[in-house]
Amino acid sequence: MVDEAGRVLALLCASLPSFAVALILIYALAVALRLVPVAGYGDGHLRYLILPAMSLSVFTMGTLVRLTHASVLEVLGQDYIRTAYAKGLSKSAVVLKHALRNALLPVVTVAGTQFGQLLGGAAIVETIFAWPGVGKLVVDSIYARDYPIIQGFVLLAGLTFVLVNLATDLLYAVIDPRIRLGARARGGGDDHG
Amino acid sequence: MASPTLPAAPAPTETLHDEEVYAVGEHSPWRAAREVLRADRAALGGLILLGLFVAIAAAAPLIAPHDPLAINLSDKLQGPTAQYPLGTDQLGRDLASRLIYGARATLGSAIPTTIGLLLIGLAVGISAGFLGGWVDRVVVGSVDVLLALPRLVLSLALVGFLGPSLQSLLIAIIAVGWADHARIFRAATLAAREWEFVLAARALGASNLRIMARHILPNIIGPIVVLATLDLGHIILTISSLSFLGLGIQPPYPEWGAMLNDARTYLDQAPHLVLLPGLCILLSVLACNLLGDGLRAALDPRSRHR
Numbered sequence: 001m002v003d004e005a006g007r008v009l010a011l012l013c014a015s016l017p018s019f020a021v022a023l024i025l026i027y028a029l030a031v032a033l034r035l036v037p038v039a040g041y042g043d044g045h046l047r048y049l050i051l052p053a054m055s056l057s058v059f060t061m062g063t064l065v066r067l068t069h070a071s072v073l074e075v076l077g078q079d080y081i082r083t084a085y086a087k088g089l090s091k092s093a094v095v096l097k098h099a100l101r102n103a104l105l106p107v108v109t110v111a112g113t114q115f116g117q118l119l120g121g122a123a124i125v126e127t128i129f130a131w132p133g134v135g136k137l138v139v140d141s142i143y144a145r146d147y148p149i150i151q152g153f154v155l156l157a158g159l160t161f162v163l164v165n166l167a168t169d170l171l172y173a174v175i176d177p178r179i180r181l182g183a184r185a186r187g188g189g190d191d192h193g
Numbered sequence: 194m195a196s197p198t199l200p201a202a203p204a205p206t207e208t209l210h211d212e213e214v215y216a217v218g219e220h221s222p223w224r225a226a227r228e229v230l231r232a233d234r235a236a237l238g239g240l241i242l243l244g245l246f247v248a249i250a251a252a253a254p255l256i257a258p259h260d261p262l263a264i265n266l267s268d269k270l271q272g273p274t275a276q277y278p279l280g281t282d283q284l285g286r287d288l289a290s291r292l293i294y295g296a297r298a299t300l301g302s303a304i305p306t307t308i309g310l311l312l313i314g315l316a317v318g319i320s321a322g323f324l325g326g327w328v329d330r331v332v333v334g335s336v337d338v339l340l341a342l343p344r345l346v347l348s349l350a351l352v353g354f355l356g357p358s359l360q361s362l363l364i365a366i367i368a369v370g371w372a373d374h375a376r377i378f379r380a381a382t383l384a385a386r387e388w389e390f391v392l393a394a395r396a397l398g399a400s401n402l403r404i405m406a407r408h409i410l411p412n413i414i415g416p417i418v419v420l421a422t423l424d425l426g427h428i429i430l431t432i433s434s435l436s437f438l439g440l441g442i443q444p445p446y447p448e449w450g451a452m453l454n455d456a457r458t459y460l461d462q463a464p465h466l467v468l469l470p471g472l473c474i475l476l477s478v479l480a481c482n483l484l485g486d487g488l489r490a491a492l493d494p495r496s497r498h499r
Contacts, residue, residue: 024471138349158346161342
């Protein structure tokens, strides 16, 4: 029951376009309730960050929920989980310490990729909230047919993406001590990319 | 986007979950799909919803109450009335008709794009996986290069170079998206070609093309169907996102994303102009995701622990 509801909720989040979330949030929280500013960068003041951050996180959150779910299910079928139960550990200890930690690897991979995408591709949310970011810059450059800026943007985004992926790979070794950096390279963890 | 973890190829019989299917002994993806829909109400709901949207898109001229482009400034920004069942937009155009024609614009471009993407991914992926050698190395190399860049960035850049229009948007989606598919289908082919019937076909003297088309393709149909369904959702999302930015379907033609963009200026006066197109995008993408997720769960034995 919880599983089914969680699945539909996560799918719902992963089906919501960020711009629709942004507009609905603006209407509910900024226009109707007047809790936060409608748009603008506001010199980086934290209040101005709330709505853009929420709009961008919904999709990523839904994707990560689904992935964590699948990954934890897979780990729960392993022998060491049965061993942990046999030792007399409580369910929460087994799930949190044994299952979650081992299920984290694909989640970190995708979270890293999503982070890289967000760094380069928040064009839509930046446009809605009138943030002077690289995404808005590139959309404006497309209209203006300003090719050098588009080329520079692709270079910058590609570079950021590669660096984030590198950081993710390094993080593997922290999460899973079995992975030793410098030993034979694993497949780059690209089975989810 | 996170590409789905797919089973390399449908493993025989263990992908099906009812005893009666074991009894039949023959693996049929359509049969498996029917089983899924019977057991999984969410997936069935997705299929019905998707069918509904396709029907609306196909029958748009018959069911739309007004011309979606007809401007009537004296009726602008109205709420629901007898004449305009869902109200009107900032130029007095009928919202219901625009939503109906929007389904046509979005699905009418998303479905062919999905098919194009699958065909290219299949041709490249199966050839690379089956032929191996330099073909495989070239494909894997280009796929790795494409996957090293964020998708939206590449699509944006391509639309930028081709000039904003629906056509360049669809070209950009296919040019960026085929890599993911080629990789998945290549992996599926690598697994399928090790099976004995491929060897048997070769021993009988079948050509490479015949083996790929008649023996490999039917055996990786499971991942193909799952991917097509999930893809349709992603592509609907991409088309409406880029149309929202003004890079896709151009005004005055109705498209859900573009309608949202037009409506955001009138958010405080007419919130339904934002809510309804947003709801249409949400529901159509959700339908694809529900269906694809259910089919994947059924085809991937690892993810089934119900």
